[in-house]
Amino acid sequence: MTGHLRFETATKEHAKDIKEFMLADFGTTEPITQTLKATSADLCDFYDDFVKLGCSHEKYSTLVYENDRLVAMCLNSVKKFNKGDGVVPEMDVAGHDFAEDISKGPYKQHKANQISVYLTALEHRERQLLGNDCKVFYLDILSVAKNHRRQGLARELTRRAIETARTEGCEWVVTSATAAASQGLFLKMGFQVLYEIPFSDFLENGNEVFRNTHDGCTSGKFMALAMKRLQNGK
Template structure:
């Protein structure tokens, strides 16, 4: 890939760019200013910036390192208004150990839910599928909702993922709106965990969302 980061116009005010290292701080700012508060699970546990800073920074680093994450910038406001952070899942690299442990229980609770969903993946799909792309975070600033931006992002440059050997996409959808978006775009539900069944060691339900979200789902789409 070229080292020059050339954007592509989304419309007259918005431009899509491949996420590179120099975008790290801007992506982090976007997540902290909007996604932290609007994403259903984050909102349900009253997430704070201090609690989620290390969690988000790890996600951003891995996603930029993947080389296939994208951001959308508002050319007038000079800021990121949407992200599609991408990672890869491979059958030959099944998790053999637990993920990172963060100081706050809140990101740990979300991470455990995501890892549990991901652990169901490979037994649910054809055995000839060995490499998948994964949308680690797909988010659009709430002020830019209902403009088709999220749809454009999940369809953007899928051919380049095929070219590097990806046979499809799998991801964990944790918000009602994103779940509906994926279902409308022919993603298959592989597994779901209802919030009412996901409890802490004291038997208390962990996630009680303020919107229509009542479950987390593992979804899949083969190329």
């Protein structure tokens, strides 16, 4: 990493910078988003929710600046699962067409709903996989600007996220990874694949929604790092 970069904890004051970065960089390079040819108008409301989730708590997320320009970020959030909470019924993804789910999605924009519904499906088994009484640290968005890649920023941001999760007393660090590069990084850092949905199984009216990703990724992976296992050195 170069020495002129500045790491900052994301706060509400950073919301504008984060939104602009997501639309200008993340939204144009993230593989499944790119396959949809999604525009800023398609993604605006969807990204607003990630921005709010990532900086409203003002302690979990990390930004990297070069002078006054945001060049990388790791947006994170925390959720507590309790024993009395309901469990989402398990679905047969391979035998399911998501057209109705997408049409009833939370956003006005169709392409935003396509991505949102896929991520929801990827995470729908989280309680069964992680347990009903645990504190979970979500690594929601990890993105590095094109001209700052291969400098170790993604690894450093992930390391900081893991340390924050440890400080917060979380049992798990989880992420829904849909790009080959991030999946490879998380595996190297000790994450395990708990669940995955091949893009070929995510259908809308019989058609594959995410086709021909530019990085060759063929499935989204729900990945997790068990903090207890990490602490035990296993």
